[in-house]
Amino acid sequence: MKIVIIGNGMVGYKFCEKLVAKMNRTHVNSITVFGEEIRPAYDRVHLSEFFAGKTADDLTMAPKEWYAENNITLHLGDPIQNIDRENKTVHSYHGITIQYDYLIIATGSAAFVPSIPGVEKKGVFIYRTIEDLEMMTDHAKKAKTGAVIGGGLLGLEAAKAMIDLGVTDTHVIEFAQRLMPRQIDDAGSDILQAKLEDLGLKIHTNKNTLEILGGDTISGMLFSDETHINVDMLVISAGIKPRDELAKLSGLETGQRGGIVVNDHMQTNDPFIFAIGECALYKGMIYGLVAPGYEMADVVATKLTGGEKAFTGYDMSTKLKLIGVDVASFGDPFISSDDTKSIVFQDAVKGIYKRINVSQDGKYLLGGILVGDAEEYNMLLQTTKNKVILPPHPEDVILGSRGGSEGADTGAGVLSLPEAAVICSCEGITKGNICEQVIDGAETVDAIKKCTKAGTGCGGCVPMIKDLVLNTLKSQGKYIRNVICEHFNYSRQEIFDLVRIKKLKTYDAVIDEIGKGDGCEVCKPAVASILASLWNDMVLNKGLDTAQDSNDRYLANIQKGGTYSVVPRVAGGEITPDALILIGQVAKKYGLYTKITGGQRIDMFGAHVSDLPDIWQELIEGGMESGHAYGKSLRTVKSCVGSTWCRFGLHDSVSFAVQIENRYKGLRAPHKIKSGVSGCVRECAEAQTKDFGLIATEKGWNLFVCGNGGSKPQHAVLLASDIDEETVIKYIDRFLMFYIRTADPLTRTATWLNKMDGGINYLKNVIINDSLGICEELEQDMQRFLATYTCEWKEVVENPELRKRFTHFVNAPKEKDPTVKFETVRGQKNAADWK
Amino acid sequence: MSKTLTETTTWFLACKTSDVAENLGACVKYKDDQIAIFNFSRRGEWYATQNLCPHRMQMALSRGMIGSTLDNEPKVACPFHKKTFSLVDGHCITDEHECRLKTYPVKVEGDDVFIGISQDDINMDAYGF
Numbered sequence: 021m022k023i024v025i026i027g028n029g030m031v032g033y034k035f036c037e038k039l040v041a042k043m044n045r046t047h048v049n050s051i052t053v054f055g056e057e058i059r060p061a062y063d064r065v066h067l068s069e070f071f072a073g074k075t076a077d078d079l080t081m082a083p084k085e086w087y088a089e090n091n092i093t094l095h096l097g098d099p100i101q102n103i104d105r106e107n108k109t110v111h112s113y114h115g116i117t118i119q120y121d122y123l124i125i126a127t128g129s130a131a132f133v134p135s136i137p138g139v140e141k142k143g144v145f146i147y148r149t150i151e152d153l154e155m156m157t158d159h160a161k162k163a164k165t166g167a168v169i170g171g172g173l174l175g176l177e178a179a180k181a182m183i184d185l186g187v188t189d190t191h192v193i194e195f196a197q198r199l200m201p202r203q204i205d206d207a208g209s210d211i212l213q214a215k216l217e218d219l220g221l222k223i224h225t226n227k228n229t230l231e232i233l234g235g236d237t238i239s240g241m242l243f244s245d246e247t248h249i250n251v252d253m254l255v256i257s258a259g260i261k262p263r264d265e266l267a268k269l270s271g272l273e274t275g276q277r278g279g280i281v282v283n284d285h286m287q288t289n290d291p292f293i294f295a296i297g298e299c300a301l302y303k304g305m306i307y308g309l310v311a312p313g314y315e316m317a318d319v320v321a322t323k324l325t326g327g328e329k330a331f332t333g334y335d336m337s338t339k340l341k342l343i344g345v346d347v348a349s350f351g352d353p354f355i356s357s358d359d360t361k362s363i364v365f366q367d368a369v370k371g372i373y374k375r376i377n378v379s380q381d382g383k384y385l386l387g388g389i390l391v392g393d394a395e396e397y398n399m400l401l402q403t404t405k406n407k408v409i410l411p412p413h414p415e416d417v418i419l420g421s422r423g424g425s426e427g428a429d430t431g432a433g434v435l436s437l438p439e440a441a442v443i444c445s446c447e448g449i450t451k452g453n454i455c456e457q458v459i460d461g462a463e464t465v466d467a468i469k470k471c472t473k474a475g476t477g478c479g480g481c482v483p484m485i486k487d488l489v490l491n492t493l494k495s496q497g498k499y500i501r502n503v504i505c506e507h508f509n510y511s512r513q514e515i516f517d518l519v520r521i522k523k524l525k526t527y528d529a530v531i532d533e534i535g536k537g538d539g540c541e542v543c544k545p546a547v548a549s550i551l552a553s554l555w556n557d558m559v560l561n562k563g564l565d566t567a568q569d570s571n572d573r574y575l576a577n578i579q580k581g582g583t584y585s586v587v588p589r590v591a592g593g594e595i596t597p598d599a600l601i602l603i604g605q606v607a608k609k610y611g612l613y614t615k616i617t618g619g620q621r622i623d624m625f626g627a628h629v630s631d632l633p634d635i636w637q638e639l640i641e642g643g644m645e646s647g648h649a650y651g652k653s654l655r656t657v658k659s660c661v662g663s664t665w666c667r668f669g670l671h672d673s674v675s676f677a678v679q680i681e682n683r684y685k686g687l688r689a690p691h692k693i694k695s696g697v698s699g700c701v702r703e704c705a706e707a708q709t710k711d712f713g714l715i716a717t718e719k720g721w722n723l724f725v726c727g728n729g730g731s732k733p734q735h736a737v738l739l740a741s742d743i744d745e746e747t748v749i750k751y752i753d754r755f756l757m758f759y760i761r762t763a764d765p766l767t768r769t770a771t772w773l774n775k776m777d778g779g780i781n782y783l784k785n786v787i788i789n790d791s792l793g794i795c796e797e798l799e800q801d802m803q804r805f806l807a808t809y810t811c812e813w814k815e816v817v818e819n820p821e822l823r824k825r826f827t828h829f830v831n832a833p834k835e836k837d838p839t840v841k842f843e844t845v846r847g848q849k850n851a852a853d854w855k
Numbered sequence: 856m857s858k859t860l861t862e863t864t865t866w867f868l869a870c871k872t873s874d875v876a877e878n879l880g881a882c883v884k885y886k887d888d889q890i891a892i893f894n895f896s897r898r899g900e901w902y903a904t905q906n907l908c909p910h911r912m913q914m915a916l917s918r919g920m921i922g923s924t925l926d927n928e929p930k931v932a933c934p935f936h937k938k939t940f941s942l943v944d945g946h947c948i949t950d951e952h953e954c955r956l957k958t959y960p961v962k963v964e965g966d967d968v969f970i971g972i973s974q975d976d977i978n979m980d981a982y983g984f
Contacts, residue, residue, distance in 0.1 A: 570920075582915050
């Protein structure tokens with residue numbers, strides 16, 4: 021059988037992929053593809069990522085070699101000119117004539133360009149191919165102001181592309197009265213519009229372009245309301261029109277407004293010719309999304325390889341991120357009749373709009389719209405598609421459990437879905453598929469990803485997969501424990517409680533009493549941290565030293581090459597000239613590289629292990645102490661200069677930061693803790709990116725908790741507002757001790773809060789309202805810690821036995837590691853790069 | 856292995872037992888070479904391996920945490936990236952493609968700790984690190 025495919029876009033490629041996977045080589049003996057563009061099929065959906073640095077290669081669906089490997093002949097830059105249906109041949113632009121048994125038309129669509137005078141001018145573009153983008157990129161270099169005609173999905177993508185190209189002054193012109201008229205309603209559009217305007221786009225709805233102004237090159241646009249704007253560049257993205265010209269020419273039936281008419285099997289009126297993707301017209305409808313195109317490809321590939329499958333229409337539910345704003349619509353987003361009711365949630369402050377349409381009896385979800393937050397999309401879509409019965413208060417499905425009250429389950433969970441519910445729509449994997457794999461031994465999300473490919477596409481279904489895995493395991497009677505490692509059958513919190521109750525003081529005592537084996541690099545530091553938090557004994561004491569991770573064991577941070585860095589404490593970032601001079605002198609004497617850290621202190625790098633006690637001794641003699649940069653403990657409390665110098669400062673943020681840093685210094689925790697204190701709302705100390713942070717208000721302090729910078733930045737959440745300093749300290753004492761008691765190992769406060777049932781409301785209840793009745797205990801724990809603080813460096817300096825350990829060679833204590841190598845960079849030394 | 860050991864091993868005095876804290880490691884200088892020695896007192900055992908972690912070529916294993924696997928095999932974790940190696944035969948437990956560590960026999964006589972260097976190792980010294 022000879023199969024010829026006209027068109028090498030996403031759907032054309034997908035057809036090849038599916039055909040290759042399904043076919044029997046003896047049956048199909050030749051596959052030939054003709055594409056108009058010069059490159060093999062690429063991901064047009066993510067075209068705008070081209071501007072964010074992706075290359076054409078990154079977007080390619082499969083390289084040319086893939087076609088060769090699968091014996092597919094690929095003719096690129098060679099569109100088919102006509103189809104001879106009688107002789108079943110096609111003729112290409114470059115003069116190739118080839119026979120087919122079955123012909124697949126996957127010519128896709130072109131941009132619809134309305135007939136506005138001036139569209140031919142330079143600087144007017146369409147947004148469809150990589151070549152279009154390359155031309156736009158060229159032109160954008162000299163453009164300041166841009167416009168996009170079309171406020172639909174593609175138009176907004178094009179507007180993002182303009183911003184990415186540096187044309188920050190960009191207008192979006194929409195003919196209809198709202199943005200994305202096919203997907204969302206007026207209220208949703210208002211929220212979306214406000215969000216996009218915040219990002220700098222100028223949105224004009226109800227605007228009809230009359231003329232494109234300018235000489236050779238565009239200079240402006242005139243509208244039917246007689247207004248005009250000046251623009252240097254215009255992208256037209258007003259819709260698509262199916263590429264059906266070849267089909268028309270060959271006498272295939274096409275629709276009045278374009279599109280090649282197909283039946284349930286995607287067959288045209290010529291039974292040997294199929295049409296798929298955006299050029300196909302099925303029951304009067306063009307499916308302008310990629311997912312239904314893939315489904316059509318599957319229908320034809322199944323049919324041609326002897327299977328039976330029909331196209332029955334496709335759910336046009338969609339979720340996308342437009343310039344960072346989530347937009348989704350599912351089921352019937354607009355439905356409104358006597359038989360239905362809508363529940364609407366609107367938050368103009370955060371820019372969130374959610375609408376769900378439910379049946380009159382409140383039992384079934386019929387469709388809805390999500391703008392600004394589409395996290396529940398997948399769940400809602402499945403609830404709609406599978407006619408899952410809604411919880412008694414249907415609003416729970418978009419609002420979640422509120423007020424932290426228990427029992428207010430979010431309702432329609434993944435468990436209530438039928439086996440046939442599609443969990444991963446990218447790969448078409450059902451709940452049944454996943455549960456089966458779990459029972460067969462794929463007991464983690466990663467294992468499920470590996471064996472089913474579910475969750476490997478957009479990733480939106482991963483939380484559902486996680487729930488399915490956990491629940492399936494539970495239903496199998498498997499006890500799922502959050503144990504820290506193979507040596508302990510307990511979670512960190514359980515170990516913490518056991519160590520406390522049993523008053524265990526050394527690592528060996530802990531593992532002998534409640535663990536097994538000899539421990540490992542996972543449980544040792546976790547237990548060491550618990551022992552330090554509870555008893556605050558010197559971490560290098562016998563029985564504790566063995567459990568310390570390398571940095572804690574040497575009270576310094578190991579760096580490339582095996583030398584260490586030394587960070588003395590500079591509480592609140594306040595430092596005297598004498599301390600600065602001391603640091604300078606020490607760094608010079610021991611040949612250390614110096615750098616200011618992000619936490620307002622000074623790091624000295626390149627210290628040999630045997631120099632550490634000498635360095636500390638000099639620092640201590642000059643009045644400094646350990647900064648605990650090596651520990652999972654309080655690092656710094658960053659401060660702005662506050663009311664002492666700053667004309668805006670409301671309170672003395674430096675003094676408060678110094679007080680707080682000195683209070684909690686040396687406190688060991690599941691992970692490092694950072695803090696900041698800002699003297700006014702300008703927030704120069706970035707307190708909202710810290711594990712706990714304070715911002716001065718007219719009446720006192722606002723206390724924020726669980727913020728994070730790093731790889732997953734997260735804003736801190738307000739715990740209490742306008743409180744006095746005494747209350748601040750009380751709440752932080754409780755907060756830190758509660759975190760130390762309950763967090764998993766190496767979990768920062770942000771993640772800890774994210775995983776907490778009930779979230780910030782629960783935490784507020786524990787810390788402020790003492791809902792667990794443990795606040796007094798937490799405060800006592802903190803008091804005990806405060807009473808036992810010592811500078812660890814000082815203990816080593818003063819203890820000859822400990823000091824002796826700071827050598828590289830046990831049998832040649834005076835010799836330094838001869839393999840340590842440095843390079844010189846900008847007049848200072850750096851570690852030699854490793855291999 | 857033990858047969859050839861007795862035939863060709865030279866024992867050198869590395870340190871005193873009290874030089875290496877309990878359940879910790881230390882680094883021993885042998886000619887131009889560095890050997891990590893571990894006082895696994897919890898098991899009543901001593902181990903020695905090369906000090907160089909083959910992953911990033913760092914002289915660091917003596918500063919690593921020691922422990923055991925589920926099968927009770929003693930191991931050490933490099934402080935840099937926590938690759939772990941068997942103290943018995945030096946193979947990498949966390950990455951099958953990683954190079955194996957050279958291991959050395961250790962014997963304790965009274966307070967003295969000796970590391971055994973085989974003739975092969977001595978020959979190898981010619982190549983240095």
